[in-house]
Amino acid sequence: MSSALLTDLRARGLIFQAAGEEQLPEWLDGGVRTLYCGFDPTADSLHIGSLVPLLMLRRFQLAGHRPLALVGGATGLIGDPSFKAQERQLNTPEVIAGWVDKIRQQVSRFVDFDAGEASAIVVNNLDWTRDMDVLTFLRDVGKHFSVNAMIQKESVKQRIEREGSGISFTEFTYMILQSYDFAELSKRYGCGLQIGGSDQWGNITGGIDLARRMYGNQVYGLTMPLITKADGTKFGKTESGTVWLDPVRTSPYAFYQFWLNTADVDVYRFLKYFTFLPVAEIDVLERADEQRQGRPEAQSVLAREVTRLVHGNEGLVAAQRITEALFSDNLSTLSAADFEQLRLDGLPASELPEAASMPATLTQLLTEAGMAPSGKQVKDALARNAVLCNGRPLGWGDNEQPAAVLTPDNALHGRYFVVRLGKKKYHLFYGKAA
């Protein structure tokens, strides 16, 4: 364990802001330190936005420190206003409790619970806030906060100043709750460092102040940069929405594809953020790619590493199997068993209706299968020969006779159709087994 960790984190561009920067290296070098990062249940799964902090916990653990993963059973009931443009809708306590369970399991996959002194712990802030009464909260905790200072925080400024949106007292209080978490963890576990995304800076510094005021504990804070893409679009979204960590929401295949599609300008930075590959190795890869003609190798390394981290080796193999089958034009070499496997691996698939109950149009069939949000898009694609069925282009003329197109004669192994829309959207249709 050593502040060599900090050097590596800096080289990766993972440190955005630090509170107590002068003493931090020394503190880290002084023994097994305890740190925490919070994850609020805002859905039943985390998405890749939480990946950097999750991996960060692991980086610290690998460096010999003890990570606490906090699941925000309490803060999730309130909602963090930080840099949010609008007040959020409250969810019921029952719903949140369900999400807490899911997130606890998810978070647990990224840290090691059997690492001696550095063994991870999952905590829930509901445990120390549930039974606190209002007056205690206001007198013992609230008294340490200056509203004057709170409204100055950049994270809530736009909500306070901007016309068209306000902030409820409930959300405004969030900062105090999270600050209290840090103070409490410093007391309970000797936790001396909180990490989080750059949007958490205000909440983290609030906690640092509170820990000192309530318990005289000197604690530290680190934030990680917001992950951005060079083209300015939001990181973590695909055409089908958010990229989730839960394989049920985002299949390992889709997850793998997401990373594979990383832009060249972003990929080396992402390798540093999202993998444990040494920086030197990433630099070598970058130089090698510069020499190469055509497609760089970095994307496939990134996709492989991150998919393995999140979905394990099995998930990775499944993702690669589908990718290989679809993007190498060798559909005809696949066996019936292979198709079944692709289905199990998470290739989007649906059962084909009987010829008698077949939808009247292909646009309808493909839309219902979720390949496109509206028939218009399918229509557009058909008109441009961008819809392929088992490799054969379909045209606008085929639209009104799906039953004539999707016949057993045209199927692979009598019942499989791989329909491709555009360059990357694939869907497996399967008929009844013979």
Place this chain on the structure above:
RNA sequence: GGAGGGGUUCCCGAGUGGCCAAAGGGAUCAGACUGUAAAUCUGACGCGAAAGCUUCGGUGGUUCGAAUCCACCCCCCUCCA
């Protein structure tokens, strides 16, 4: 409680009686070019195969005709008490 401002299609934002399924930009989707990139160009972009159907906070009304006018209601913001 008082005064004022505002709610338009995914987002921003025009439109203030017919020419409006609603300008423009962004996002998104598809094509060309490529490397399942980037940049650029092209097309699509409420729903529908089409005929046609449904939109401009809500409900009623005026009118041959409403996103646009009227009434009431709901929500948001600003200032004052």
